[in-house]
Structures are given as structure tokens and as C-alpha cells.
Amino acid sequence: MREMTWQILLASLRYRKGPIAGSVCAVALGATLVVAAVNLRLGIMGRLAGELRNYGANLLLVPQSGTGPFLNETQLHNLEDSRVKDRLRGYVPFLYSVVKIRGRDIVLGGTLFTAAKAVHPWWQVEGRWPREKGEALVGLNVAAKLGLRLGDPLSAVYKSSRLTFSVAGVLRTGGSEEHQVFVSLESAQQLTGHPGLLTSVYVSSSATTRLDETVAALRKLWPEAGVRTLLQVAEAEEKLLTRLEIFLGLVALFVLLASGLSVFSTMTKEALERKVELALMRALGAGAREVAWIFACEAAGIGVFGGILGSALGVLFTEMIGLSVFGSLVYPSLMSLPTGLGIGLGVSLFSSLWVAKRIARLAPAVVLRGE
Amino acid sequence: MEPLILSHELSKNYNGKVCALDRVSLEICPGEWVAVMGASGSGKSTLLNMIAALDLPTSGALWVDGVDIVTYTEEERVRFRREKVGLIFQHFYLIPYLTAVENVMLAQYFHSMPDKGEAEEALRRVGLGERLDSLPSELSGGEQQRVCIARAFINQPKIVLADEPTGNLDATNEETIMKIFHHLHRAGHTLLVVTHDPHIGQQADRIIELDHGRVVPVVSSQRSFLKNTNFTLSIPIKEKHPT
Numbered sequence: 382m383r384e385m386t387w388q389i390l391l392a393s394l395r396y397r398k399g400p401i402a403g404s405v406c407a408v409a410l411g412a413t414l415v416v417a418a419v420n421l422r423l424g425i426m427g428r429l430a431g432e433l434r435n436y437g438a439n440l441l442l443v444p445q446s447g448t449g450p451f452l453n454e455t456q457l458h459n460l461e462d463s464r465v466k467d468r469l470r471g472y473v474p475f476l477y478s479v480v481k482i483r484g485r486d487i488v489l490g491g492t493l494f495t496a497a498k499a500v501h502p503w504w505q506v507e508g509r510w511p512r513e514k515g516e517a518l519v520g521l522n523v524a525a526k527l528g529l530r531l532g533d534p535l536s537a538v539y540k541s542s543r544l545t546f547s548v549a550g551v552l553r554t555g556g557s558e559e560h561q562v563f564v565s566l567e568s569a570q571q572l573t574g575h576p577g578l579l580t581s582v583y584v585s586s587s588a589t590t591r592l593d594e595t596v597a598a599l600r601k602l603w604p605e606a607g608v609r610t611l612l613q614v615a616e617a618e619e620k621l622l623t624r625l626e627i628f629l630g631l632v633a634l635f636v637l638l639a640s641g642l643s644v645f646s647t648m649t650k651e652a653l654e655r656k657v658e659l660a661l662m663r664a665l666g667a668g669a670r671e672v673a674w675i676f677a678c679e680a681a682g683i684g685v686f687g688g689i690l691g692s693a694l695g696v697l698f699t700e701m702i703g704l705s706v707f708g709s710l711v712y713p714s715l716m717s718l719p720t721g722l723g724i725g726l727g728v729s730l731f732s733s734l735w736v737a738k739r740i741a742r743l744a745p746a747v748v749l750r751g752e
Numbered sequence: 753m754e755p756l757i758l759s760h761e762l763s764k765n766y767n768g769k770v771c772a773l774d775r776v777s778l779e780i781c782p783g784e785w786v787a788v789m790g791a792s793g794s795g796k797s798t799l800l801n802m803i804a805a806l807d808l809p810t811s812g813a814l815w816v817d818g819v820d821i822v823t824y825t826e827e828e829r830v831r832f833r834r835e836k837v838g839l840i841f842q843h844f845y846l847i848p849y850l851t852a853v854e855n856v857m858l859a860q861y862f863h864s865m866p867d868k869g870e871a872e873e874a875l876r877r878v879g880l881g882e883r884l885d886s887l888p889s890e891l892s893g894g895e896q897q898r899v900c901i902a903r904a905f906i907n908q909p910k911i912v913l914a915d916e917p918t919g920n921l922d923a924t925n926e927e928t929i930m931k932i933f934h935h936l937h938r939a940g941h942t943l944l945v946v947t948h949d950p951h952i953g954q955q956a957d958r959i960i961e962l963d964h965g966r967v968v969p970v971v972s973s974q975r976s977f978l979k980n981t982n983f984t985l986s987i988p989i990k991e992k993h994p995t
């Protein structure tokens with residue numbers, strides 16, 4: 382019994398290779414683009430957010446108004462708390478003050494260089510990053526103005542105290558940092574007489590979390606710190622991602638509609654050509670349900686083949702985008718195959734059952750009259 | 753004898769206008785070979801489709817094997833077709849991608865269980881023992897029609913309905929087919945064969961003639977033949993009912 386079903390199906394598939402291949406291709410096309418959209422959404426969007434986040438910190442912690450001009454360095458442990466740790470990519474503390482260098486007022490920032498490097502990966506340093514307490518990183522603009530070169534000594538004067546550094550590197554950021562000089566946090570605290578104090582902390586939140594929730598968590602953990610969103614970056618980032626998401630969704634929807642229509646029209650044409658065959662089966666005593674079953678099995682075959690093909694092509698397509706946009710491969714989502722199969726089966730079964738229903742309404746007597 | 757097919761004032765209107773069948777009443781006994789004759793458009797195919805439960809009459813009753821099939825639901829009509837009827841068409845309808853033997857097995861498949869040996873035997877009996885695995889496209893018209901005949905008989909149906917079975921065949925093939933019909937008739941099958949060829953009609957036990965959807969009354973000169981029979985609306989040609 383089962384054997385005969387297979388026999389009919391296989392013979393039928395073999396006999397109508399052309400139209401079947403057409404249907405498989407149409408299904409595969411739909412599945413390809415949906416799988417690609419899913420992979421882009423899951424894989425590349427995360428990457429994109431990460432890359433955008435690389436443009437720097439998106440949160441700034443400063444003293445809450447009414448609590449004085451400084452934050453306490455010992456409170457930094459709040460950022461290591463398990464309630465926010467996973468939400469943060471990194472943070473970097475600063476103690477800013479204005480000092481005199483070679484007779485000019487210059488903004489001096491004390492910081493932790495390793496942290497600064499991690500949170501601001503686009504900072505470009507000519508020479509090298511300072512490694513010791515006595516070394517300084519000089520903004521490009523300051524270096525030019527004061528005629529400082531790598532290895533030159535540099536004395537900073539704050540009120541009555543003075544510290545001397547040597548220039549380890551020149552900093553290029555494209556921003557205001559080029560007008561500043563950076564030394565180790567400890568040196569700055571020592572020079573200005575503010576041991577253990579900070580003026581601000583730049584925080585970079587992780588791409589996968591919601592910014593407003595991170596802000597709320599930070600406010601709770603560290604009440605003395607005011608949290609400011611660096612709006613330019615954060616908002617632009619979220620707007621861009623939302624737009625990309627909508628765009629991808631729309632593309633997937635339209636492609637799905639187009640592929641559905643194409644499968645649908647192939648199957649309709651097929652079925653009308655096969656109506657004699659189907660009428661004959663019904664005259665031989667096949668119920669409308671049995672005929673629909675044969676149709677559904679064929680459609681399932683087309684759906685499975687198209688779905689698998691589409692999943693493979695979809696992943697390939699994603700990798701091509703990954704390579705051209707990021708220059709690296711994207712880890713394909715585990716949802717690729719289920720998505721492809723789901724789309725393939727959905728599209729083909731829907732159209733075939735629709736068609737089978739129409740055929741079942743044709744009276745076999747009329748079809749077999751055959752004049 | 754209890755008639756196998758009995759119709760009472762069977763009528764069929766298409767679109768409420770064309771009267772394809774007009775109050776047809778007839779009886780057909782088990783084992784009888786009846787020819788249905790008449791001009792084109794006289795309602796022969798329509799009558800056959802009613803008896804095959806492929807179509808529903810507009811009014812009237814139609815008993816087959818003791819049951820009024822007009823009252824059947826769609827599901828019951830499907831079962832009726834599969835169990836009681838064998839159909840042969842003028843256009844030899846075969847599934848193009850199945851071999852001769854598979855086409856015969858298809859009827860077994862819908863009926864109950866495919867049995868390859870039995871299907872092969874049926875094809876051998878119509879002289880196609882050498883063409884079992886040929887596709888329809890590899891067979892001549894006469895051979896294709898013989899596959900259809902084998903398929904119509906494979907499930908031992910109560911009635912075999914043939915609609916101009918030799919209409920598309922040459923004389924030689926026609927003769928082969930008619931030989932098979934004679935053979936089946938001798939074996940006790942009930943045959944209802946639509947034709948407009950008098951030569952074929954005369955080979956049947958009797959002829960039912962249709963004209964514009966009505967059964968043509970028996971010509972008066974032939975009445976005497978009918979005195980001792982049940983059949984008032986048909987022309988017996990020879991007396992040879994198996995009893």
C-alpha cells in the first residue's frame with residue numbers, strides 16, 4: 382500500500398521534472414532570502430551594533446549635583462557588580478584638571494591607559510601608549526602647539542606642585558582629546574592633590590542590552606554618580622539598527638510573497654494540466670481526500686527540497702554579505718535550517734492545498750467528457 | 753430476475769435548459785450485455801455517468817444492486833465507484849507516468865490492495881503479456897484501450913460501463929476489443945456499452961436507443977419478440993441471458 386504511494390509519487394516527480402524543478406527553485410528563492418534575513422538579523426545586527434559601539438563610550442558618569450566636584454575612585458567597584466557587569470563592555474575613569482605646561486593652560490587627564498585603550502579602540506597613538514607613571518600621551522594639537530616630540534620632557538604645574546613626564550606617544554582621535562595631555566591616574570591625583578578622586582567615568586554599554594535598563598541599573602548601584610547618555614552616539618545607533626531591522630523585515634516579507642505567488646502559479650498551471658489525471662483517479666474511486674493527499678505529498682517533497690536548498694543558499698548569501706561588509710565570516714544561525722524548511726513547507730503546502738481544493742470542485746464527469 | 757440496474761423517470765437538465773435525459777426508465781439484468789445507441793448529443797454519456805455515480809440526476813430514481821444511488825452522499829458515491837463499477841472511456845485515459853501494469857494496479861490501490869501478479873494476469877488476458885512495463889506513450893491506441901479494459905475488470909466490478917470504447921480505434925483493434933467483450937460477457941460480466949456503430953450494437957444482447965434524451969419506444973413490428981420478456985423499452989437482439 383505504502384509502496385504504491387511512493388511508486389506513484391516518484392514516477393510523477395520523475396515524469397514532470399521541469400515544472401517540479403521550477404517549483405523547487407521558487408520555494409528555494411523564498412527560503413534563501415528569509416534565511417539570509419534571519420541570519421543577518423541574528424548574526425550581523427549584533428556585529429553591527431558592536432561595531433557601532435566601538436565608536437566609544439555611550440554613557441558618562443559624573444558627580445551628582447550637590448555632592449561636590451568629585452567621584453570616589455573606590456566606588457568603581459559598583460561597575461563590577463553582577464547586576465551591571467554583563468551589560469558593560471568596559472569603562473574608563475578620568476581625573477581632569479587644568480595645568481600649566483610650557484606656560485600655557487592645558488587640560489590634563491589622568492586615566493588608566495589599558496582601560497582607555499579598550500573603551501576607545503579608535504584612538505590612534507604615534508609612538509606608544511605610556512607604560513610607566515612618568516610617561517605622558519600628548520594630543521596631536523598640543524604636541525604641535527608646544528613643539529613636543531617623542532621622548533621630550535614635559536613639566537606640568539598645578540598651583541605649587543610640579544611633575545615631569547616624558548612624551549611616550551602622540552594621540553590622534555579627531556576629537557577634543559587632541560587638545561589634551563594624558564598621564565596616569567595616579568600621577569594626576571598626586572599632582573593636583575586629589576588622591577583617590579575622579580571627575581568622570583566613561584562607560585561603554587554592551588550592544589545586546591537595552592540602554593535605558595543599563596542606565597537605571599547604574600543609578601541604583603551608584604547613587605552619587607549622575608548618569609548621562611551620550612545622545613549623539615546612542616540614539617543614532619539605535620535609530621540605525623531599528624531602520625535596518627524594518628528594512629530587512631520588509632525585504633523578507635516581499636520576497637516571501639513573490640516566491641509564494643510563483644509557487645502558487647506553477648502549481649495552478651500544473652494542476653490544470655493534470656486535471657484529467659485527477660478526474661481519472663476520482664473516477665477509479667479515489668476520494669477527494671486521497672487525491673488531495675497525493676498532492677500534499679508532492680508539495681511536501683517540493684517544500685523539503687526547496688527548503689533545504691534555500692537554507693544552504695541563504696547561509697551562503699549571509700556569508701557573502703558578512704565578507705563584503707565586515708571582511709569576515711558570520712557564524713550561521715542554528716535557526717537557518719528550521720526556518721528554511723518551515724518557509725519551504727509552508728509556501729508549497731499552502732499553495733498546493735489551495736489548488737487541490739479547486740481541482741476537487743471540478744466534476745470528473747465534465748473533465749472526462751474530453752471533447 | 754432481479755434487475756441489477758433499474759431507473760425510474762431519470763432526468764438530467766444542464767443549466768436548467770438542456771434536457772440531456774428525459775424521464776428515462778430502464779432495467780438491466782445481471783450478466784446482460786446492453787448497447788446504448790443514439791445520435792451524438794442524445795444523452796448516452798450522460799446516462800452512463802449517472803449509472804457510474806459520476807454525476808447526479810436532476811430528478812428520478814436509479815437503483816443499482818438494490819440501492820438508490822441518487823440518495824448517496826459524495827463519500828458513498830466514491831465507495832460505489834470503487835467497488836461496483838469499472839469504467840472504460842473513448843479516450844483511453846491512462847496515467848502517463850505509470851507503466852501498463854502500474855496503471856492497472858492503481859485501480860487495485862484505490863479499491864483495496866495492489867496485487868502485481870493479478871494485474872499482470874489481467875494484462876495477459878487482454879493479450880498484453882509482453883507490454884507489462886511499457887508506458888502508455890509506448891503503446892498503440894488499441895493496446896492502451898486494452899490496458900483500460902484490464903483496469904476496468906481488475907476489481908471484479910458488478911457492472912462495466914464503456915463509453916464508445918472503440919470510437920478512436922481502427923477495424924482490427926475494434927475486433928480485438930469486441931472479442932475481449934464477448935469473452936467477458938461469457939464469463940458472466942454485466943456490460944453497458946455506448947456506441948453509435950450498429951455493427952457493435954448488434955453484438956449486444958439488446959439495444960437501448962436514445963433520442964434527445966428519451967428512450968425510443970420499441971418498433972411495433974418487433975413487439976412480438978417481447979411478449980415473454982420483462983423488457984418493454986428495449987429491443988432484444990438475441991436471447992442468451994445466463995440464468
Ligand SMILES: Nc1ncnc2c1ncn2[C@@H]1O[C@H](COP(=O)(O)OP(=O)(O)O)[C@@H](O)[C@H]1O
Nearest residue numbers: 747766770772791792793794795796797798799
Ligand atoms: N456538463 C454539461 N453542461 C452542459 N450541457 C451538457 C453537459 N454535458 C452534456 N451536455 C449536453 O447534454 C446533451 C447530451 O450529451 P451527451 O450525454 O454527452 O450525449 P452523447 O454522449 O449521446 O453524445 C448534449 O446536448 C450536451 O451538449
Ligand SMILES: [Mg+2]
Nearest residue numbers: 796797798915
Ligand atoms: Mg458521448
